[in-house]
Amino acid sequence: MTTVTTPLEKQRTGAAAGPRPRRRPAAGRRRAPGRPSAAWALPGLVFFALFAVVPMGLAVYLSFTSWDGLTSPTPVGFDNWTRLFGDPEFLQAARLSALLTVISWLFQTPVALLLGVWAAGRQRNRAVLSAVFFLPLLLSTTAISVLFHALLDPNFGVVKEIGPWFGIDPNILGSSTGALLTIAFVGGWQFMPFHTLIYQGGMRQIPQVLYQAAAIDGAGPVRQFFSITLPQLRNTITTSSVLMVVGSLTYFDTVLIMTKGGPGTDTTIVPYLMYRAGFQSYDLGYASAVATALVVVATGLSLLMVRFSGFGAMRSTREGM
Amino acid sequence: MSAHPTAARPAARRPRRLGNPLAGAGALVWLVVVLLPLYTLISSSLTRQDQALSGNPLAPPADPTLDNYGFVLDSGFLTLMGNTAVVAVATVALVLVLSVPVAYVAVRTRSAASMAVFRTFLLGVAIPAQAVVVPLYLLIAKMGMYDTLLAVILPTAAFAMPVAVLVLTSAMRDISEELYEAMALDGARPLRMLWQLTVPMSRAGISTVGIFSALQAWNGFLFPLILTQSEEQRVLTLGLFTFMGQFGLNVPALLAAVVLSVVPVFTVYLFARRALTNGLMGVGGK
Numbered sequence: 001m002t003t004v005t006t007p008l009e010k011q012r013t014g015a016a017a018g019p020r021p022r023r024r025p026a027a028g029r030r031r032a033p034g035r036p037s038a039a040w041a042l043p044g045l046v047f048f049a050l051f052a053v054v055p056m057g058l059a060v061y062l063s064f065t066s067w068d069g070l071t072s073p074t075p076v077g078f079d080n081w082t083r084l085f086g087d088p089e090f091l092q093a094a095r096l097s098a099l100l101t102v103i104s105w106l107f108q109t110p111v112a113l114l115l116g117v118w119a120a121g122r123q124r125n126r127a128v129l130s131a132v133f134f135l136p137l138l139l140s141t142t143a144i145s146v147l148f149h150a151l152l153d154p155n156f157g158v159v160k161e162i163g164p165w166f167g168i169d170p171n172i173l174g175s176s177t178g179a180l181l182t183i184a185f186v187g188g189w190q191f192m193p194f195h196t197l198i199y200q201g202g203m204r205q206i207p208q209v210l211y212q213a214a215a216i217d218g219a220g221p222v223r224q225f226f227s228i229t230l231p232q233l234r235n236t237i238t239t240s241s242v243l244m245v246v247g248s249l250t251y252f253d254t255v256l257i258m259t260k261g262g263p264g265t266d267t268t269i270v271p272y273l274m275y276r277a278g279f280q281s282y283d284l285g286y287a288s289a290v291a292t293a294l295v296v297v298a299t300g301l302s303l304l305m306v307r308f309s310g311f312g313a314m315r316s317t318r319e320g321m
Numbered sequence: 322m323s324a325h326p327t328a329a330r331p332a333a334r335r336p337r338r339l340g341n342p343l344a345g346a347g348a349l350v351w352l353v354v355v356l357l358p359l360y361t362l363i364s365s366s367l368t369r370q371d372q373a374l375s376g377n378p379l380a381p382p383a384d385p386t387l388d389n390y391g392f393v394l395d396s397g398f399l400t401l402m403g404n405t406a407v408v409a410v411a412t413v414a415l416v417l418v419l420s421v422p423v424a425y426v427a428v429r430t431r432s433a434a435s436m437a438v439f440r441t442f443l444l445g446v447a448i449p450a451q452a453v454v455v456p457l458y459l460l461i462a463k464m465g466m467y468d469t470l471l472a473v474i475l476p477t478a479a480f481a482m483p484v485a486v487l488v489l490t491s492a493m494r495d496i497s498e499e500l501y502e503a504m505a506l507d508g509a510r511p512l513r514m515l516w517q518l519t520v521p522m523s524r525a526g527i528s529t530v531g532i533f534s535a536l537q538a539w540n541g542f543l544f545p546l547i548l549t550q551s552e553e554q555r556v557l558t559l560g561l562f563t564f565m566g567q568f569g570l571n572v573p574a575l576l577a578a579v580v581l582s583v584v585p586v587f588t589v590y591l592f593a594r595r596a597l598t599n600g601l602m603g604v605g606g607k
Binding site for chain 1: 361415510547587
């Protein structure tokens with residue numbers, strides 16, 4: 001069970017050698033002069049609560065009302081919720097969201113992991129390439145969606161030229177599987193640099209001694225990857241996966257701009273359904289129920305993943321960055 | 322920078338070099354995947370509209386032109402740019418002014434109250450913007466701010482805060498206790514410590530947070546979509562979306578608008594690459 005000791009080991013051997021041990025005695029001297037009172041945090045807290053926490057609570061409340069956006073919300077009990085679980089559109093959206101999440105994870109994790117491990121080397125060409133790999137992350141989702149929408153135009157887009165090489169039908173956004181896969185791909189294209197960097201950072205924290213020891217024992221690169229790199233990156237994989245899952249459950253701009261939920265309703269994932277119900281049909285109570293369900297699932301999934309990987313056992317996460 | 326002991330080098334390197342060809346080839350494939358769309362973006366934006374519809378989109382423009390850029394600039398692009406700049410600057414200012422004290426308290430006091438505040442922000446990372454747009458719509462309307470830039474700025478700043486607090490806290494944690502003690506001996510009060518010690522020492526974290534909040538504000542789409550309406554309050558992302566409908570078959574102009582919308586961000590990236598990438602790397606380097 002070498003993996004269990006990983007976080008501890010990392011804390012001991014990592015760059016965290018700095019202020020940590022010194023701080024502990026200081027924590028006892030609570031009334032030392034020159035410590036700010038907690039009230040300093042109040043403006044930030046109030047502001048954050050007003051625009052993020054309160055609305056979250058309000059969303060739950062609104063999910064028990066009927067509201068058209070103009071008149072006042074009227075309480076309707078569990079109506080929206082019973083409707084939600086019997087609504088074939090919502091069930092399809094939930095299925096599509098789940099599918100998109102799985103596809104995105106399967107696509108992004110291996111590529112980001114390998115790119116990150118590769119980029120962690122310190123040669124100059126890697127730094128240059130990494131800078132190029134980073135570019136998609138700078139573009140807004142809107143810009144990326146508009147760009148890919150143009151590239152994938154069956155009449156004059158790039159897909160018309162390149163598609164046939166790979167046996168891809170140029171009308172890719174017009175086919176139900178193609179559209180969903182495209183959305184997963186475009187999301188991956190955009191967020192790959194982010195996950196690559198996360199893996200690169202994780203990779204750099206693995207003590208070199210482990211690789212030296214393995215090399216002395218005669219382990220080849222493949223063996224080293226599976227016996228050292230992967231287990232050592234376990235927490236990084238969790239972090240990245242949680243962000244990926246929450247990210248793909250909340251894809252929205254891409255769908256609105258590229259497919260408008262189509263063809264038919266084949267890319268109407270949950271956030272898009274929420275938008276359509278709320279801001280196109282002005283059924284804002286129902287939209288709130290959809291949004292609340294989305295948060296519950298996203299949070300539940302992240303907690304589950306954190307639990308299962310033992311990530312929660314770690315404290316003080318960002319030491320030694 | 323942590324230089325490896327020279328003695329360790331050969332042993333550490335040899336296995337990597339063996340693994341390189343495959344990983345290197347993979348990286349090259351990804352390079353094509355990244356660059357091809359970007360290349361097409363640029364080359365299409367320089368192509369004349371009539372040629373764009375008939376020619377091969379992969380070929381470089383036979384007769385490059387900047388007309389598309391002129392057309393976009395004449396279509397109200399500068400208003401979009403101006404609005405977005407206002408939103409970005411205001412968001413960064415708000416985020417920093419509000420988050421720095423929160424992180425300072427989280428690092429410097431160990432009271433239950435300050436830990437509770439910190440934990441609130443930690444949980445806040447998990448709230449997706451989509452979950453709150455309906456109530457925000459209600460809130461902003463009730464506050465009389467619907468269809469103003471403020472309606473975009475306030476929630477954007479609030480949603481940038483959790484990550485800001487996390488990054489700032491970790492930057493401030495590395496400031497050694499002795500420095501505070503020395504200042505305390507000089508009779509410094511918390512405000513002076515914050516201003517003369519904490520802020521200068523966590524400059525890297527502060528610039529990371531600034532750049533991230535600016536990027537988030539610059540690229541935000543959902544809040545402007547839901548909380549503004551009129552053309553005067555439109556930001557870049559929304560502008561691209563409406564251009565898409567307006568320009569119809571004028572794809573080169575649309576892509577020129579995309580290029581223009583990215584130029585400021587790329588410029589910042591050129592100067593602040595370190596702050597950006599190091600900040601991100603820290604997320605997983607736990």
